[in-house]
Amino acid sequence: MLSRRSLLLAVIPIVLFPTLSHAAEAVPFTKEQFAATQDAGKPILIDIAASWCPTCRAQAPIIGDLTSRGS
Numbered sequence: 001m002l003s004r005r006s007l008l009l010a011v012i013p014i015v016l017f018p019t020l021s022h023a024a025e026a027v028p029f030t031k032e033q034f035a036a037t038q039d040a041g042k043p044i045l046i047d048i049a050a051s052w053c054p055t056c057r058a059q060a061p062i063i064g065d066l067t068s069r070g071s
Contacts, residue, residue: 026067
């Protein structure tokens with residue numbers, strides 16, 4: 001049986017971040033594209049990584065999963 005805490009931990013991300021399940025295609029950064037996306041009120045994920053960074057390497061599979069969900 002699920003505890004209240006487990007249920008809340010399962011539901012809160014869905015309620016707070018519903019757009020995460022609707023990933024869009026990756027596009028190169030341009031000032032114009034960024035401004036147009038902001039004006040449209042769409043969520044924006046900017047992925048900046050360095051090959052030598054252990055945190056970047058650890059986050060790479062997560063970012064990859066988020067960006068591939070809509071494809």
